[in-house]
Amino acid sequence: MRQSGTQLWAIQRITAAFLGIAVIVHLVTIMIAVRGGLSATEILARTRGAELWFAFYAIFALCAGLHGAIGLRNIAGEWLGLRGRGVDALWVSTGLVTAAFGIRAAWGLYHAG
Amino acid sequence: MAELKVRIWRGDAEGGAMQEFTVPARENQTILDVVTQIQREQAPDLAYRFACRVGMCGSCAMEVNGRARWTCRTHVKRVAQPGETLEIRPLANLPVIRDLATDMAPFFDKWARAQGSFQPKDAADGSVPAEFAVVPPTSKKRAQADAGIECIGCGVCYASCDIVAWNKDYLGPAAMNRAWTLVNDVRDGGNAARLDAVSGDAGCHSCHSTQTCTERCPKNLDPSSAIAGLKRTLFWDSLLGRR
Numbered sequence: 641m642r643q644s645g646t647q648l649w650a651i652q653r654i655t656a657a658f659l660g661i662a663v664i665v666h667l668v669t670i671m672i673a674v675r676g677g678l679s680a681t682e683i684l685a686r687t688r689g690a691e692l693w694f695a696f697y698a699i700f701a702l703c704a705g706l707h708g709a710i711g712l713r714n715i716a717g718e719w720l721g722l723r724g725r726g727v728d729a730l731w732v733s734t735g736l737v738t739a740a741f742g743i744r745a746a747w748g749l750y751h752a753g
Numbered sequence: 754m755a756e757l758k759v760r761i762w763r764g765d766a767e768g769g770a771m772q773e774f775t776v777p778a779r780e781n782q783t784i785l786d787v788v789t790q791i792q793r794e795q796a797p798d799l800a801y802r803f804a805c806r807v808g809m810c811g812s813c814a815m816e817v818n819g820r821a822r823w824t825c826r827t828h829v830k831r832v833a834q835p836g837e838t839l840e841i842r843p844l845a846n847l848p849v850i851r852d853l854a855t856d857m858a859p860f861f862d863k864w865a866r867a868q869g870s871f872q873p874k875d876a877a878d879g880s881v882p883a884e885f886a887v888v889p890p891t892s893k894k895r896a897q898a899d900a901g902i903e904c905i906g907c908g909v910c911y912a913s914c915d916i917v918a919w920n921k922d923y924l925g926p927a928a929m930n931r932a933w934t935l936v937n938d939v940r941d942g943g944n945a946a947r948l949d950a951v952s953g954d955a956g957c958h959s960c961h962s963t964q965t966c967t968e969r970c971p972k973n974l975d976p977s978s979a980i981a982g983l984k985r986t987l988f989w990d991s992l993l994g995r996r
Contacts, residue, residue, distance in 0.1 A: 645953025646987045653988075717954060718919040 701742020709735025
């Protein structure tokens with residue numbers, strides 16, 4: 641568990657570094673995209689078949705899931721005293737499920753017919 | 754003569770309450786002077802701890818008006834306006850023995866758990882090495898060890914730390930400050946076990962870097978930076994497979 645403490649910390653910092661940049665890219669894209677009004681056709685035209693956007697949002701979702709779950713784990717440990725392997729398993733699932741939802745959404749936009 | 758009102762926490766591990774005293778207000782008096790006056794003149798059964806009275810031994814720390822302080826070097830006029838009541842309690846985050854005396858055992862047990870003892874590299878059996886180690890005073894490691902070496906073990910940082918309050922296993926600022934001085938001691942050979950001991954939820958990775966330890970350290974040490982140093986070392990060592 642001691643090694644994993646360092647790993648969790650490292651994962652949270654590395655994902656934070658990526659999210660910092662990714663959130664800016666995400667927001668700037670939104671601001672540029674909505675200038676001429678927002679339509680599903682326009683969004684799909686940008687994302688459908690675009691490997692780069694899919695990769696970007698898949699990594700974004702994975703980082704957000706992991707980062708959020710590790711943060712929730714710390715909060716639960718410190719404020720509620722919820723600690724231990726069972727609780728850790730719950731946070732791993734939370735992180736992966738959150739990430740899976742995001743990746744599924746990105747996949748949907750990439751593959752939309 | 755002007756008077757100074759003082760409220761002191763009286764009790765033991767079972768619980769207690771504040772008790773009011775009035776002492777003569779003097780131009781120059783420390784919190785420890787006030788407590789001593791009360792014990793000598795008014796409440797002979799008041800329990801508190803002190804030894805050197807000059808800020809070297811680290812035994813007289815108490816909570817004064819909501820903040821942990823070394824009482825022998827804290828003048829009343831620095832913490833209370835004229836006419837204001839002083840409120841003195843035992844250090845937080847430690848079990849109370851009686852009145853203002855806390856049990857420091859958990860605090861120092863954590864120094865041991867953080868592998869806070871020197872492990873000579875050249876003489877693992879504890880014998881005196883054949884040669885003197887040459888440690889240039891200007892070297893980076895020596896400077897980093899120097900930065901934390903003057904800790905007197907008063908427990909002010911430990912009593913001020915939120916993480917200690919949240920997690921009873923958390924090693925705390927002083928123990929990790931000590932570990933960091935040894936991580937930077939080029940004569941020491943115990944770093945593999947030490948870095949294991951200070952990592953994880955009970956160690957440096959739980960620190961939020963709110964720096965209350967650094968703000969309140971009476972010796973102006975910077976345990977927060979020491980903990981950051983441990984995180985940094987562990988990060989790169991893990992990433993580069995050095996441990």
